[in-house]
Amino acid sequence: MYMKFIGRVHIFGDNVLCDLMISGKHIMxxxxxxxxxPFLMEDIxxxxxxxxxxxDIIVAGENFGCxxxxxxxxxxxxxxxxxxVVAKYFSRGFFRNGINEGIxxxxxxxxxxxNKDIVExxxxxxxxxxxxxxxxxxxxxxxxxxxxxxxxxxxxxxxNKNGSIKLKNNSPRxxxxx
Amino acid sequence: xxxxRKCICKDNWQNVKVRGILMSIAKTIxxxxxxxxxxxxxxxxxxxxxxxxxxxxxxVNAASVIEMFNMINLPEVxxxxxxxxxxxxxxxxxxxxxxxMHKNIIEFAKKHNIKYFMPGRGVCHQxxxxxxxxxPGQIAIGTDSHTCTYGCLNSLAMSVGASEMAVAFASSxxxxxxxxxIRVELTGKLIPPASAKDVTLELLGRxxxxxxxxxxxxxxxxxxxxxxxxxxxVLANMSTEMGAKTAVMEPDEIxxxxxxxxxIFQPQLVYPDPEAKYCxxxxxxxxxxxxxxxxxxxxxxxxPVCELxxxxxxxxxxxSCTNGRMEDFENxxxxxxxxxxxxxxxxxxxxxxxxxxxxxxxxxxxxxxxNAGALVNPPGCGPCAGALGGLAADGDVVVATTNRCxxxxxxxxxxxxxxxxxxxxxxxxxxxKLSCEKNVGECI
Numbered sequence: 001m002y003m004k005f006i007g008r009v010h011i012f013g014d015n016v017l018c019d020l021m022i023s024g025k026h027i028m029x030x031x032x033x034x035x036x037x038p039f040l041m042e043d044i045x046x047x048x049x050x051x052x053x054x055x056d057i058i059v060a061g062e063n064f065g066c067x068x069x070x071x072x073x074x075x076x077x078x079x080x081x082x083x084x085v086v087a088k089y090f091s092r093g094f095f096r097n098g099i100n101e102g103i104x105x106x107x108x109x110x111x112x113x114x115n116k117d118i119v120e121x122x123x124x125x126x127x128x129x130x131x132x133x134x135x136x137x138x139x140x141x142x143x144x145x146x147x148x149x150x151x152x153x154x155x156x157x158x159x160n161k162n163g164s165i166k167l168k169n170n171s172p173r174x175x176x177x178x
Numbered sequence: 179x180x181x182x183r184k185c186i187c188k189d190n191w192q193n194v195k196v197r198g199i200l201m202s203i204a205k206t207i208x209x210x211x212x213x214x215x216x217x218x219x220x221x222x223x224x225x226x227x228x229x230x231x232x233x234x235x236x237x238v239n240a241a242s243v244i245e246m247f248n249m250i251n252l253p254e255v256x257x258x259x260x261x262x263x264x265x266x267x268x269x270x271x272x273x274x275x276x277x278x279m280h281k282n283i284i285e286f287a288k289k290h291n292i293k294y295f296m297p298g299r300g301v302c303h304q305x306x307x308x309x310x311x312x313x314p315g316q317i318a319i320g321t322d323s324h325t326c327t328y329g330c331l332n333s334l335a336m337s338v339g340a341s342e343m344a345v346a347f348a349s350s351x352x353x354x355x356x357x358x359x360i361r362v363e364l365t366g367k368l369i370p371p372a373s374a375k376d377v378t379l380e381l382l383g384r385x386x387x388x389x390x391x392x393x394x395x396x397x398x399x400x401x402x403x404x405x406x407x408x409x410x411x412v413l414a415n416m417s418t419e420m421g422a423k424t425a426v427m428e429p430d431e432i433x434x435x436x437x438x439x440x441x442i443f444q445p446q447l448v449y450p451d452p453e454a455k456y457c458x459x460x461x462x463x464x465x466x467x468x469x470x471x472x473x474x475x476x477x478x479x480x481x482p483v484c485e486l487x488x489x490x491x492x493x494x495x496x497x498s499c500t501n502g503r504m505e506d507f508e509n510x511x512x513x514x515x516x517x518x519x520x521x522x523x524x525x526x527x528x529x530x531x532x533x534x535x536x537x538x539x540x541x542x543x544x545x546x547x548x549n550a551g552a553l554v555n556p557p558g559c560g561p562c563a564g565a566l567g568g569l570a571a572d573g574d575v576v577v578a579t580t581n582r583c584x585x586x587x588x589x590x591x592x593x594x595x596x597x598x599x600x601x602x603x604x605x606x607x608x609x610x611k612l613s614c615e616k617n618v619g620e621c622i
Contacts, residue, residue, distance in 0.1 A: 015387070017584055024564040027238060028268065030275040043586070063388040064317055066421065067584060068563075069323045071242040071340035092392045092423050097339035147355050153495065155341045160251045165351050166227045167190050 004047075005084040005104065005121040007057035009113055010048065012041075014061035018094055020044050021065070021073035033075040040076050053082020057119050059110055061087065066092020074101045084121050086110060086128060099146050102154030108139045123147075182487050190335075204453035206359040207426045208394040211315055211334050211448055212405070222455075224360040229350045231316035231333075235343050236264040236302050238563075239321040240283045246344035246438030255347045258291040262302070262311065265560045269297030272566045274593035290347075300557035303327040305501040307411060309532055310437065315446045319343065319352055324499050324581065329414035329425040332433060332448055334394070336424045357394040357423045358460060361456040366465035369613055373509065374409035375501055375579065375599035377462060378416035379470035383480040389423035393457060396450060398428040401464045408496060408505035415456070415500050419477045419581055469614035472597040473581040483602055483614040493576040494519070494602050494607040495588070497528025497555070498562040501579035504537050506600040511543040512548060513604035514550045520610030524570040525552040528560035550607070561588045577606040 020043040026036055041048040059076075064087035065073065074097040077085075084104045098105045108120055108128050113119060117130045121139070129136040141147070145165075152158040159165055204223060213220045215228040225605060235243045241264055247253050255261065263283060271277035280297065287294035295305060303324055305311075312318045314332035318325065321343050328335035338352060346352050362381065368374070397410070399512070405413070406575045410427050417425035427433070430446040437445050469483040496510050519525040527547050529535040535557050538544040547554060553568060554568075560567035562580040569589030570576050574586060576595045583595040596612055605613050 012304045019582070019584060019587070028273065028276065028565060030241065043591075063391065063421065066388065067323070067582065069321065069337045069339065071239045071321065074339070089391065091388070091421060093337050093339075093445075096342065100339050100341045118363060143355070145225050145227070155345055156246055156249050159345045159349070160249075164349060165345060165353055 003122070003124050005055075005057060007055045007084065007119060008053070009057055009059050009115055009117045009119050010052065011113070011115045012044065012058060012060035012064065015063045015066055016044060016060055018065045018070055018073045018091065019065040019067040022070065022076055027070065027072060033072065033079045036072065036076045037080045040080055049080070055083060057121065058082065058085045059087070059113055059119065060085065062089055064090050065098075066091040069093035069097060071097065074103065078103060086119070086121065099149055100155040101158070102150060102152075104150050106139050108137050110137060133167060143177050204451035204455065204508070206394065206454040206456065207274045207332070207396050207428070207448050207450045208334060208357055208359055208424070209454070210450070211317065212354065212356045214315060214448075215317055220356050222356050222358045224443070225353065226356060227351055227353045228317065230260065230307070230319050230346055230352050232260055232318040232323075233343060233346045234262045234264060234302050234306065234321065235321040236266050237268045237280060237283060239343075241279055242340035243321060243343045243347070244283070244286050246341045247347050250344060250348050253348055255290040255292060257350045260350060261292045261347060262306070263287045263292055263294040264299075264302035264305065264518055265295065265297045266299075266301045267494075267563055268565050269558045270556060271297065273558065287358050297558065298532060298556045300503065300529070300534070301499045301559055303415070304502065304534070306529035307331065308531060310440045310442060313442065313445055314433070315448045319346060321419045324415050326417050326422065326424045327411055327415040327499060329417070330410035330427050332427055332429045334424050334426060337418070357392055358457045359394045359396045359454070360390055360458045360460065362395060362397045362399070362460060364397060364405075364464055365398040365461065365462045366401050366463045367404040368464045371599075371601035372469055372507075373599045373601055374405060374412035375416070376467050376470045377464065378413055379472055379480045379597070380462065380467050381460070382420055382472065382478045383470070385420045385478070387419060387473050387476065387478040388421040390417065395420070395422045395425040396428070396456070397425065398450070401462075402428060403432060404464065406505055407432055408503040409553050411503065412500060416581060417451060439463040463604045469599060471602065471612060472583055474594045474596060475585050477581075477583055483598065483612060486612055488611040489575060489596070490610060491575045491577050491606050491612055492522050493524045493526070493568070493570055493574050494603050495526045495528065495561055495568070495576060495578040495580060497526070497530065497560060497605045499530055499559070500505060500578040500581045501600050502528055502530030502534065506536055506579065507534070507543050508541070509540055510600045510604040511541075511546045513601060514608065515546050515607045517550055519551040519607045523610055524568065525550060525607045526555060526561065527552045528555045528562070529557045532557050564588050577603045577612055579603050
């Protein structure tokens, strides 16, 4: 999924550690990601997993997902129904994991947006907005390869469809028509 | 040919219009390595899909990698000789669940002819350096945030996620955005007891924990060759704590000598071009670096050890992929020789590999550590990632040569972890207080 999202906001602050999204004690268990959904973010925001509904949108501060690059955080989010996360910016390890698992990650300023607001993310128009508050922010387009991965809902699906991840026209430039 | 490009920073990389003819644009090491791999000129901001030369996963993420791999249509590992699987973070297996997971991982590796390293062999990153799994100018990926350690071999090594490792298994390919580069210009020479870890803590203080976000940190300068390969590995390893995508060192005689000792001659070394563009240049006079410590819970909240108020410690950990090498243990052993850990201090030693463990024995360091009252873990990650090997209790104050001090990292959420060098850790074990000299209060 890539183009448009509408959802209820859950706010997080700056420097949210990937290590704390699924805490270490769960890494020790050999369980499925689905079974870990109730523990998502418990070390950061205890009630989050109970409040979160599929399609809700996490809106976070700077450096979201810093620390380890554990697969669990993003995989459990995916199972929980997270399709889009907005942050002022992402830690690069989390960014890669998110895109490759098919979660649309949007880097943008979002000052004024609050918990429980209904936010709209339109990656085609390049707009992040909360209509009820008259808030609107411009969001930059992602490079083609990331867009394509998201459209196919993750790298594995993208690879299965194309048999390769090499860019179609082999252009290294950001957008094929540049 | 005139340099047609401008410094590209993260803020405007998506809006760069200057392309022109890029044939002899001056390049950083990262831009050059990607350009050589892709066989076309690339600069920071460009997206590239390229074959990788080495890939690895370990027992925290391998199960997810395997699950993803099995979702690929008719999955086959195309070039198994490029990959390695390690059982190091959750080793030796502390529960039956983990033992069963290890068994599954080994079965997968055997089935696909991938090299696997058993529990006790050591940490993935150290073994890669010992085996020279990656050469200068090559590209490595790993499902671990400290994969950047291999930058000390003049290569580009980056952390990736489970699904991309799975796709890399099947295709040997991975996508990258060529990073901008921060240049760290080293001059002078370290004055003991200051060591490489203190240099990284100094850098963390200057850059902050996201100051190098998405970037490559390139180390060079006249002071680089005063650092051993073990010391260079520390600098490369800790770069991820500054948010860096990767880190790379300019080559020098020490690297060439090390490669020759492993039977590798005339490596394809990669130097930056003299007019390469950097987002930032940081100058570090190694002679001015003092023993430093990171105050929990933030790795970038650093200060010189001797400016601290008195802090009693009750656990000291010397080891891990950051500081578990021979040079680190040599320096620790020189401080601990004939000494005992202060009453109430748990001293934990974690050699980064079985080769290093053997070295501790032959050099007599193991005897020094055990006589000092140390608990010596088998080679592996030990308590660094909070899995096993001596976790911290509520209220514990830990001095560790590891790499992270977030709450709960090494056990209890109510323990405090101070990150420091092996020298500082060893002194602290003896005095029972966070210190850089035998007599608390003395400082360089």
